[in-house]
Amino acid sequence: MGDPAGIVLAAAHVSKEFAGVQVLFSVDFDLRKGEVHALMGENGAGKSTLVKILSGFEQPSSGQVLLDGQPVTLPPNGLAEAMGICIIHQEFNLAEDLTVTESMFLGREITRFGILDRKAMRAATRKALNQLGAKVDENAVIRTLPVAARQMVEIAKAISRDARVVIMDEPTAVLTKAETEVLFQQIRRLKAEGTSFIFVSHKLDEVIALSDRVTILRDGQWIKTAATSDLTGEKIAQLMVGRELSSLFPQKREPDVDEEVVLEVRDLSTAFVKNASFRLRRGEIMGFAGLIGSGRTELMEAVIGLRPRQHGQVLANGVALPAGDLGAGMAAGMAYLTKDRKGRGLLLNNGMTTNLTLQSLSQHSRHGYLVPASEAKAMERARRRFDIRARDPRIVVGRMSGGNQQKLLLAKVMEREPRIILIDEPTRGIDVGTKQQIYNFISALAADGAAVIVVSSEMPEVIGLCTKVAVMREGRIVGQLEGDDITEHEIMRYAAGLKTAA
C-alpha cells in the first residue's frame, strides 16, 4: 500500500459546479504522508469547496479523488472519518445544546454494553483539551462558550481522532497568537508521527512558519504548488491576487492631541469585565489586544448596549448613554461589528440585500415603505466598496464563501455611516488582498474624522493599524500602549500577565 511518492490523498482534475456556477476548474492537489500542505487563495477561490471534496462532504462534478493512489468515492457526511480523513470546517459545526464532551463524541460515542461510558468520554475530552492548553470546561454547554473556545473544541475534536489526514479550514481565524502556537506544536507532534495536514489560512506568517508546501488557487483555478521554502509572503500574496501588493498597512496617522474625545468609558464593569476605562478621540484608531476570553468582546458589547453593565458610564460625544440600550448607542452614531457572523451577524437564509440593509432600513424607505431600487443601489455600492464577490447575485448568504460573508457583514455595519465604530475581528477569514482594502478603508474612515476601535487577535493588525492599544487580561484593561511602545513583545507581556500598568 501507499504511493511511492508517499502521497496519501490527492485530487486529480477535480471540477465542481453549484447549480450551473462553476467554482473549481480541473484542480490538481496532492498531500504527502507527514506533511503540512497549505492551501491559499482569495476569498471565494474555492479552498473550502476543495477540502470538502477531499473529505467527502461534496462530490466532484468531474475528476477524481485518490486515496493511497486508488480512485475512491468518499462517503458523505463525515463518514470518511472511518477512512482516516478528518476535517475542521470553516464554520462551526457544533450543536449549541450539547456539552463539550457530548460534541466531541457525537456520532461515535463510547459505549459499554450499549450504555454510554460518560466517564471515559469526559476523561478523553479533558485530555484532548489539555493537550491544546485550552481552559474549556468539558461539561460546559456549547451555547455558553465564546467563539474562540468553540474553535478549540473543534480542533480538539479533530486531532484527537487518530486520523491519517487532518484538514483544517481556517482554524486560527479566531485564535490569538498564543493559542495558535499551542496548536502548531500539536500539529508538529502529530506530523512527526506521520499524520498529514491540509491547512487553509489567510495568515501568511502562519503558513510560512508551519507548512512544507503551498498550493495556491485563484478563481477556482490551480495556480501553483511549491515548497514553502521556495516562497516568500510577498510572492504568495502576489500569486493569490494576481498583482503586486504594496505594504499591507496604510500610513498611520496620529490624531491631534487636542482633538475632541468622542467616546469615553468610565469605570465600566459587567459580570466579567472589571473597571474598564478608556477614551477615544476623533480620528483615532484604537486597538484592543488580549488572549482568548480576556473580555474584549464583552466590553465592547457592554459599551454599545448589547449587554447590561453593572456600573460605569459610557459617554458618546459627551452625552451619557443609558445602559443596555443598543438603540441609544446606534442613535449616537455608534456601530458594532460582531465576531460571530453566523450566529449574530447575518441571516444565513436570506439574500445579500436583505442582510445589507437590515439595520439601515429607514434610509431606504419613503413615506414608510421600502424602495427596492434604493436598496439595490446600496447593494451595488457595497459590492464595489468592499469587493464582495458572489458569482450568483441571488445566492443566500449562508452559501457564500466565508470571506465574502465577512465583507458583507462589514458593509452592513457601515451602511449607517457610523462615526464611532467598534469592530471585533475585522478581517476574520479575509484574504490578504481584501485585507489591504479593508485596512485602507478603516484608515480613510479615521482620516475622515470617525473614531475606530479594532478588537483583534491578529497582532500585526493591531500593531500596523492602531495608534493606541489597550491590552486586556481576565476582564481588566491591564495596559495601554501608544506610539513606538506598540510592539508585539510589549503586548504579549501585558496579555500574559508578565507586566501590569501601575
Added chain:
Amino acid sequence: AQEAKTIGVSIPAADHGWTGGVVYHAERVAKQIMAEHPGANVIVKTSPDAASQANAIQDLAVQGLDALVILPTDPDPLVNAIKQVKDAGTFVAIVDRAPSQNDSSVRDLYVAGNNFALGEVAGQYIKANSPDAEVVVIRGMPIPIDEERQAGFDKGIEGSNVKILDRQFGNWNRDDAFKVMQDYLTKFPKIDVVWCQDDDMAVGVLQAIEQAGRTDIQYVIAGAGSKDMIKKVMDGDKMIPVDVLYPPAMVGTAMELTAAAIFDQVPVRGTYVLDATLVTKDNAAEFYFPDSPF
C-alpha cells in the same frame, strides 16, 4: 333538622347549546334542593369528555357521596367508573344516555332521554305531512347518541316514500351546519325537507337557505327545544313548523327524584322514560322559558 347528605352531579361541559341548558338546569335544581333540604349539599361538576368525566366521578366520590346523578358524555366508557361508586353503596342515577349494560348492578335510577324517539318523532312528522319528500339530513357527531337518533328517524319514515338524499355531519355546530347546508343546496336542485336534529344547527341551516334564496325547501325539523326555536314555532314561522323536545331539564328531574329517594326514602328505583314531545304552534307556549340560556 335533616342529616347532612351530599349529592354529586356529573354532567358534560357546557360546550354546546344543549349541554349549556343541562348545566343551567342542574345548577337551578341544585339550589332548589339545597333550599328545600337544609342538610343537602349538591355538587355539580362538568367534564368535556368521557375520560375526564370518569375522573370527575372519582373526585366526587373522594368527597364522600350519598348519591350520584350522572349524565354521561359517552355512557359505555363510564360504566366501570360508575360501578365503582355504586359498589361503594352510593345511590346512582343515570340520565339520558344508557350504557349497553343498563341494569340495577350499574344504577338505581335511569331517567331516559329518548334519542331514538327524537329521531322517530321527526320521521313520523315528515311521513305524515310530506310523505313523498326528498330529505337531507345533517347529523351531529359520530357518537352513539347520534346513531340512535338516525335509527329512530329511519324507523319513523319507514313505509313512506320519503327519500333521504344525503346525510353528513354538522358537528352540532352552527358554522359547520351552515357549510353543509350550503353544499347541499349546490348539490341538490330540489330539497323538500331538512332534518338537522338539533336547534343549534338549525340556525346555520336557516341562514344558508335564506342566503341562497331557495324556495323549494318546505320546512326544517330540528330538535331539543331551545328558546329561539320554540319561539319560532310559537310565532308560526313557516320554516320551523314544529320542534322535537329533548329537554335539558331532564337532569333536574333526575336530581329531584334522587333527592326524594335519599331524603324522603321515596322508592324511585327503575327506569323513567321521557317523551320526545312534538312541540307545535298549539302547545309551544308551555315549553317557552325566555330566561333559560338555551
Added chain:
Amino acid sequence: MAIEDTTPRRSLLGDMDLRAVAPFVALALLLLLGAVANPNFISLANLENVATRSAFIAIIAVGATFVISSGDLDLSVGSMLAFTASLMIMFLNAAPIADPFLLLLAAMVLAVLIGMACGLANGLITTLGKIEPFIATLGTMGIYRGLTTWLSQGGAITLESREIQDLYRPAYFGSILGVPAPIAVTVLLSLAAAFVLYRTSYGRHVVAVGSNREVARYSSIKVDRVRTAAFVIQGLCVAIAVLLYVPRLGSTSATTGMMWELQAITAVVVGGTALKGGYGRVWGSVCGALILELVGNIMLLSNFISEYLIGALQGAIIIIAMLVQRSLARRV
C-alpha cells in the same frame, strides 16, 4: 448549514415567484378534481360560496402569517374570535347608543379594540413572560373560551335587535362591485398585509426576527416589540373576521370558532410559510385557506364517500397537497 433558498425578490402582489406558485398549483389540481367529482362544483355560485366562507379562515390566516413568520404561534385565535364576537353582540344588545348606525359603528370599533387587546395580551405573555408561544396561547385559548362560556352561561349569545341585524347583514351577505363582501375584504386585507410584510421596515424586521433572533437583536431590532406587534396584527385580523362573522349568524356560543386555530395554521403552512419562522407568504396563506375549504366542499359534493370517512380523507388530502407543494417547490 441549514440553508434553504428563500428567494428574495417579491413584488407587491406578493410572493408570486416560481417557488411560491406551488400552493396555487395544488389549488388548481383540486379544482380539477372537484370538477370531476360533481358538475355543480365548477358553477360560479358554488365557487363563490366556497370563497366566501373561506374568508374567515383566510383573514385569520393572514394574521397568522405574521405571527408564524416571526417565529411564534398563536393557538388562541378561534377562542379569541368567539370571545370578541360575544362581547360585540352583548354590546349591541345592551344598546348604550340610541342611533342604530352609530351603535353599530361603536360596536365595530369596540370589536377591533378587543381583538387587538387580546393579541397584545398574547404577545406580552409570550415575550415578557418568556413562555413558549405554544403554551402561552394554549393558556389564553382556555381563558378566552372560558370567558365566552361564562358570558353566555353555557348557552348562546344572540343579536336581538332586528333593526341592527338588517342594518348589518350586508357586511357579510352584500357585495361590492359584484364581489361578495367577505371576498372583497379578504383581498383588500391581504393586499395591505402583503404591503406591510414585503414593503415596510416592520415586515423586514418580522422576517429577521423569525429567521434569527440574535442577528435581529444585534441589528438593533427591538425583537420583543416586533413579536408583540405581530400578535397584535393577529388580533386585528381576528377582529376583522368577527366583523364579518357577527352579521352572518348573529349569534355565538361556546363552540364558536372551535379548532379554527388549527385550520388557520394549516392554511398558512399549506400556503408555503415555514412554521419555524423567517419566511412568510400572505397570498399563500389565503390560497391555503381556499384549499382547506375546497377539500370539504368536494367531499360533500361527491357522492361516493361514506360520511364516516370524510375526516380521514381530509387528512389524507392535506398530506397529499403538501407533498405536491413540496415536490413542485423542489423542482422549480
Added chain:
Amino acid sequence: MAIEDTTPRRSLLGDMDLRAVAPFVALALLLLLGAVANPNFISLANLENVATRSAFIAIIAVGATFVISSGDLDLSVGSMLAFTASLMIMFLNAAPIADPFLLLLAAMVLAVLIGMACGLANGLITTLGKIEPFIATLGTMGIYRGLTTWLSQGGAITLESREIQDLYRPAYFGSILGVPAPIAVTVLLSLAAAFVLYRTSYGRHVVAVGSNREVARYSSIKVDRVRTAAFVIQGLCVAIAVLLYVPRLGSTSATTGMMWELQAITAVVVGGTALKGGYGRVWGSVCGALILELVGNIMLLSNFISEYLIGALQGAIIIIAMLVQRSLARRV
C-alpha cells in the same frame, strides 16, 4: 446574549439538576394550593387517584418527549390512541382465539404493533415526505380519527365479553406491591425512557438532531432514522396507554382521546422540555402530566368556581405554572 444555562450533569433519575427542579416546585405549590382548597385533597386516596389517572397523559408525554426533543411534534397521538384501542377491542370481540388468556395476550401484542406502525407512518411521512411535522401529523390525526369513526360506524365500540373484562380489569385497577398498576407502569416506562434518552447513543443522537440537524448529519448520524425512531417510540407509548385504557373504559368512539395531543404537549413543555428541540426531560414530562391532572382535580374539589369558568382558570394556571417554572429556572 440569549444564553441559557443548560446544566449538563444528568443522572439516571434523569434531569434532576437544579434547573430541572423547577417543574417539581410548581407541582409542590399546586399541592399546597389544593390542600387549602379542600381538606379531602391531600388524602392518600385522592392523590393516588390523581396520580393513577394522569398515567395516560404521562405515558403519552414520555413518548412525546422523544419526538419533541428531536425537534418534531406529533399531533396525532389522541386519535392514534382511539384507533389502536378500537382495533384492539374489535379483535377481542372477534375472538379468533378460544383461550381468553391467549386472546388477551395476542390483542396486547397487536395493539403494540399497531401503535408502532402508526408511529412509523407519522415518521416516514414527516421525514421522507419532508413535510412539517405539525401538518403531517395533523393529517394523520384526521386519518386515524376518521378510520375510528368508520370502524365504529359513528357509534361506540365496546368490549363485549364479560370474561375478558374480568380478566383484564386488574391491568388498570390492580396494584403491584401496593402501587396502583398505572402508576407502576408509568414509573417503569419513565425509567426505561430516561435510560434510553440519557444513557444510550440513540438518546444522545435524538438531542443532537433536535439541536441542529446539519451538525448531526455532518457527524454521520442518520438524521431521518433517528427522527422516525422517535415517532415509533411515541407510537409504542401510545400503545402502552391503550393497554391501560381498554381495561379502564372498555369502549371507544370517535371522540376518544380528543385533544389529548394538546395535553401531552403541554405536559412535556410544562415539564421543561424545549419545544424547539435539543433538550428533553423525561421526568419533567411526567411531572407536567401530574400538574395538569392536579389542576383539574383542584378545580373539581374546590366548590367556589363557576362551572363556566373552569376552562379559563385552567388556562390561567398553566400560564402561571410556566411563569413560576421560568422564573425559578432563571434564578438557579
